[in-house]
Amino acid sequence: MNLPAFSELRATFKASKRLLILLWRVDKWLFIGNAISVSVPAIVPFVNAYIYKLIIDLVVNVVSGLPFQYDQLYLLFAIRVGTLFIQDAAFSAQNYFEMLLWTKFPVHLYQSVLSKLANLDVQYFEDSSFKDKLEKVREAYAWRPLNMLSFLFYGYQSLLQFVIALAAIATLNWLLIFLFLLISIPTFVNQTNYAKITWGLWQQNSPYRKKFWYLSDLIQSGYSVKEIKIFQVASRFLSELQDIYNKFVKDNTKVARKQFRTNVALNLFGVAIYIGIEIFIILSAIARKISIGDISYFTTVLSSFQNAVNGLFRNGSSLFEAGLYVNEMFELLDTKPKVIQPDKGVKIKVDKPASIEFRNVSFSYPDSEQKVLDNFSLTIESGQKIALVGENGAGKTTLIKLLARFYDVDSGEILIDGNNLKQLDLPTWYKTLGILFQDFIRYEYPLKDNIYFGKIYEPENIKDIINAAKLSGADSVASQLPKGYNQMLGKTFEGGLDISAGQWQKVALARAFLKDAPILILDEPTASIDPKAESEIFERVENLSEDKTVIIISHRFSTVRNADKIYLIDKGKIKEEGSHEELMKQEGTYATLFNLQAKRYK
Ligand code: ADP
Numbered sequence: 293m294n295l296p297a298f299s300e301l302r303a304t305f306k307a308s309k310r311l312l313i314l315l316w317r318v319d320k321w322l323f324i325g326n327a328i329s330v331s332v333p334a335i336v337p338f339v340n341a342y343i344y345k346l347i348i349d350l351v352v353n354v355v356s357g358l359p360f361q362y363d364q365l366y367l368l369f370a371i372r373v374g375t376l377f378i379q380d381a382a383f384s385a386q387n388y389f390e391m392l393l394w395t396k397f398p399v400h401l402y403q404s405v406l407s408k409l410a411n412l413d414v415q416y417f418e419d420s421s422f423k424d425k426l427e428k429v430r431e432a433y434a435w436r437p438l439n440m441l442s443f444l445f446y447g448y449q450s451l452l453q454f455v456i457a458l459a460a461i462a463t464l465n466w467l468l469i470f471l472f473l474l475i476s477i478p479t480f481v482n483q484t485n486y487a488k489i490t491w492g493l494w495q496q497n498s499p500y501r502k503k504f505w506y507l508s509d510l511i512q513s514g515y516s517v518k519e520i521k522i523f524q525v526a527s528r529f530l531s532e533l534q535d536i537y538n539k540f541v542k543d544n545t546k547v548a549r550k551q552f553r554t555n556v557a558l559n560l561f562g563v564a565i566y567i568g569i570e571i572f573i574i575l576s577a578i579a580r581k582i583s584i585g586d587i588s589y590f591t592t593v594l595s596s597f598q599n600a601v602n603g604l605f606r607n608g609s610s611l612f613e614a615g616l617y618v619n620e621m622f623e624l625l626d627t628k629p630k631v632i633q634p635d636k637g638v639k640i641k642v643d644k645p646a647s648i649e650f651r652n653v654s655f656s657y658p659d660s661e662q663k664v665l666d667n668f669s670l671t672i673e674s675g676q677k678i679a680l681v682g683e684n685g686a687g688k689t690t691l692i693k694l695l696a697r698f699y700d701v702d703s704g705e706i707l708i709d710g711n712n713l714k715q716l717d718l719p720t721w722y723k724t725l726g727i728l729f730q731d732f733i734r735y736e737y738p739l740k741d742n743i744y745f746g747k748i749y750e751p752e753n754i755k756d757i758i759n760a761a762k763l764s765g766a767d768s769v770a771s772q773l774p775k776g777y778n779q780m781l782g783k784t785f786e787g788g789l790d791i792s793a794g795q796w797q798k799v800a801l802a803r804a805f806l807k808d809a810p811i812l813i814l815d816e817p818t819a820s821i822d823p824k825a826e827s828e829i830f831e832r833v834e835n836l837s838e839d840k841t842v843i844i845i846s847h848r849f850s851t852v853r854n855a856d857k858i859y860l861i862d863k864g865k866i867k868e869e870g871s872h873e874e875l876m877k878q879e880g881t882y883a884t885l886f887n888l889q890a891k892r893y894k
Contacts, residue, residue: 304615308444310622311437315393318400325389330445332382334452334600336375338460341592343372345585352584393441398434404625405433413630414698415658424498425624427505433621440614443607450603457597464576464590471565476601486551486609493543504536569594631697637717642724645810645841646709648672648695653704655694664690665864667704677834677842679852681882682861688845689730691861692813696725726809730816732800736782739770739799746803756806763832764801765825793820801829813843818851826851849886858882 316323347368354360409426416422461468507529510516520526573590576582582590640646648671655665664687672678680688693699694706697713706713708721726746735742743757743766757777761767769791773779780788781799791799797820804812812833818826830851833842846852853872860868860875860882868880875882 300616301612303619304612307615307618307622308440308611311440311618312444314400315397315441319396322389322392322396325385326393326441326445327448329382329385329389330449331452333379333386334449335456336379336382337453337596338456338593339375340372340379341589341596343368343375344592345583345589347372347585348588349583349585390442394438397438397441401433401437401621405429405621408625408627411629412627414693414696415630416627419658422627424502425620427502428498428617429621429624431501432617433624436614436617437621440611440618443611443614446603447607447611450600450607453596453600454604457593457600460593461590461597464573464582468569468572471569472597472601474565476604486547489547489550490544490613493547497540497543500536500539504533507533507536566594566598631700631718633718634715637720638711638715639717639720640709640711640724642720643810645674645839646724647674647707648811648841649705649707649710650691650694651705651707653694653701653706655690655699655701657699663864665694665701668864668866669704670859670866672841672843675839675841677837677854677856678844679855679858680843680845680861681847681849681852681858681885682867686861687864688861689815690864692727692729692815692843692845695813696727697721724810725813726804726807726811727813728800728804728815728817730819732797732803734782734796734800736784736788737780738775738777739766739773739779739781740777742781742799743802743806746806747808757802760802760806761799763805763829764798765821765829766795766798766802769795769798794822794825797821798825798829805833810839811841811843812837813845815845816847817844818846818848823848823850830854849882849889853886 312323347365350361350365350368458469458472461472511520511526511529520529570591573582573587573594577584577587650668650670653665653668654663655668656663668687668691670691680691682688694701695713697716697718700714708716713721735745737745740752740754740757743760744752746760747756754777758767761770761777770776770779773789773791775787780786781791782788783790797818801814801817804814804817818829821829826848827850834854842855844852844855852858856871857869858872858875859866860880862881868875868878868882870878872886876886877883
C-alpha cells in the first residue's frame, strides 16, 4: 500500500481551492446555499439523539418511581419536532442548491474552456500531445468539476459530522478517539491509492481511448461511410474496437478485484472495533457511569461517526480522483499562447495591401527535425499577383501559416511594410488578410451565413453577399437550391441539403471575397472546381483585385499562368521564378510540368 504522493495531494488541494473560488465568483449565493444546506444535516442528528436521550431518561425516572415531568416532555418533543423539520428542510434545500449548481456551473465551464480553445494558437491543434490532453479534458470538463464540488460539499459535511462525533465520543472516554482514527487511516489510504491507480490507468490508456473515439467516429460519421462500404473495412475497425474494449475491461477488473480484497480485510478490522466500543458503552451503563438514555445517545453518535468516516473516505477518495482530472482542466485553462503578441503592436494600414518580405527565413515544425524552410527569401510588392507552385510537401502552405503568424520563424524575418511581423498588432494584420485555406470550413448554416461569416464584424449586407457569390460562382449554387441563399447546408440539421465539393469551394471562395481584404491568399482554391468554371472565377478575381495583393497556391498550372510572378517551390526553396512566359522559356521543371498537364487537358 503506497501513499499518494504529496505532490498529488497538493494538486488536489490546489484544484479544490481554485474550484471553490471559481464557484464563489460565478455565484456566491449558490456557494453559501450549498454550504449551509449541507451543514445542517451534519449537526441536527446529534441534537436529536441528545434530546431522545433526555426523553428516555425521563421515562426511566418514571419507571424507577419518580414523578413524571410532563412540562419537560412537551418541551423536548416540541424541540424534536423543530429539529426534525429543519433537517427535512435542509435536505430539500440541499437538492435545490445542488440542482442549481448543476444547471448554472456547466455553462460557465463550457464558456471558459471553449473560449480558451478558440483563442489558443493554431500550433496547439497540430500538436499530438496537446490533442491527447484536450481529449482527456473534453471527455470530462462539463461534469468532473461539478462532481468535485459535490465531493467537496459532502466531504465537508462528513468532516463536520466526524468532528462533532469525535467530540461527543470523547465525553465518554477520550481514548476512544484513537481507536477510530486507527481504522480511519488505512481505509483512507486505500481509497486514495485506488483513485491514483484508476487515474494512472486512465492516463496510460489515453492513446487507446483516442483510438477508440477515432474508430467510433469513423463508423458513426456520415463522411466515411462510402469508403468503409466499398473497401469493406468495417470488420477490421470493429475488431480493433473490441480489442481496445477488452483491454479496458481487463484493466478495470484487476483494479476492482484488488480493491475488493483490501476492503474486505479492512472492514473486518472496522467491525471488530465498532463492536468493542458498543460493549464499552453497555459496560459503562452497567457500571452506572452513564444513564440508560446515554446508551441510546452514544450508540447513535457511534453510528453517526461510522457514517461520517465512510462519507469522508468515499468523498475524500472521489475528491482526489476528480481533483486529478480537474487539474488537467485548469492546466488547459492556464495554457499560455506560444505566439506572443507585442503590448503595443504596430497597426498597419488596412486599406492598402502591405508589402511582404520573407528574409532568410528558416523554419521547422516543433518536435520535427525537418527544415521545411531553409534560408528562404521572397518579396511580394503591394498589389502584386503571385503564384506558388510545387510538389506536395514543398512548404507552400507553411509559408502562409508563417505569414498568418500561426507559428514564429526559427530564424530570419518576415517583414510587413518593413515591420517585423512579430511587432504587428495581429487583429489589425488579420483584417488585411483574406485567406482561404485548403481545409476550409463547411458551416452547417444557411448559404447566406456561410458567406457572411467572411465579414462577421460588420452588419449583414445581402447585396455584398450576392456580389461575392457572383464572383466565386456561388450565385449559381444558390440558384440551384430550393431556398436559394436561405438554404440550410449540410445534412446535420433539419431541412439541410448537401452540395458538391466544388460547390462548397465556391461558397468558401465567396466568403473570402466578401472579406474584401487587401491581401487575398487562396490555397488550392479551385481543386474541386472544373477547369471551365475555374478560369471564369479567375478572370473575375483578376478584375476584382486590381489593387490587391493576391497569392495563389495551386497544382493546376492553368490557374496560375496569369500571375505577375510564379514561384516554383521545391523542398522549402525557390527553384524557379518568373512570369509564365519566362518560366516556359527556361524549359526547366515548370515548363515540363506545365506541358505535362496541358497534354492531359487537350
Ligand atoms: P505544401 O503546402 O507545399 O504541400 P506544407 O507546407 O503543407 O506543404 O508542408 C511542408 C512540410 O512540412 C511537409 O513535409 C509536411 O509534412 C510538414 N508539415 C506540415 N505541417 C506540419 C505540422 N503541423 N507538423 C509537422 N510537420 C508538418
